[in-house]
Amino acid sequence: MFAIGKASELSGVNIETIRYYEREGIVAKPDRSAAGRRLYTRDGIAKLRFVKRCRDLGFPIAIIQVFQTLTGEQSRSCTEVKSLAEDHLIEIDTKIKNLVILRRALQSLSRNCDEGAANCPMLDALMSDGPSEDMG
């Protein structure tokens, strides 16, 4: 059995975050010592690590909870996992695409900025009266 500090070290999850996950029901409540301290099993730590890896992949907590209910199940679960992963891939692609567009917009705005310009062309463009609905 491991105290929360060790569990944090072994799982890579911040201590405060572990307590947050417990509060929110994202991981099970661990046993407690006589003095009320949390005691984690290897299995509990594995679950924390699982949550961390999913978070690192960008999955929201709600999806991770679905993953956790699916781990108990049989063959159907793999199909569902794949489908959730593919949805997430699409979201990632969308984010990348939007960032690339944004990158281009920002670059073209700042390209004309040069030391000593009377007015900043970038601020001028952002201040001007044109359309405003089409960037985000």
Add this chain to the structure above:
Amino acid sequence: MFAIGKASELSGVNIETIRYYEREGIVAKPDRSAAGRRLYTRDGIAKLRFVKRCRDLGFPIAIIQVFQTLTGEQSRSCTEVKSLAEDHLIEIDTKIKNLVILRRALQSLSRNCDEGAANCPMLDALMSDGPSEDMG
């Protein structure tokens, strides 16, 4: 003079968000009608639009406030704007890079998932005991 609904329509900023910007001091307080309703000038609406465009480019509020103080100034401002924009470009590039890495990781994890697999290879991999610090 325009009521808040019209100002929202013309600037593209949500009504609640306009009030939020005012509360937080991101835009100036507008005049009020006799009955206490906000009345926006064209200039006030232009400022809302400016904030929106900056937000759409991903600039945080704090930077937008810097932009606003810089618009009054002379030639030095353009250099500073360019520098802030370039910092932001670097941040965008970092985000894109991380998303691409993440995309690859997720794709390789889900590739082995197939209908009817006994255990889901993706969940198995995420559950396993390997290292956990190196993904995010």
Add this chain to the structure above:
DNA sequence: CTTGCTCCTGTAGTGGCTACAGGAAGTAAA
């Protein structure tokens, strides 16, 4: 005069943490 729209203030919720304050318990050296 009623209906329906817009507007007002104030507060709380979102996601996913993170950072305290103020205390108790454990550990190790002097």
Add this chain to the structure above:
DNA sequence: TTTACTTCCTGTAGCCACTACAGGAGCAAG
């Protein structure tokens, strides 16, 4: 044993940039 240091506890508030809602008031058209 005392002291000092570290870890742990609960509870609450803060972060960012909004968004939503309750409960009410004003205003314009039919």
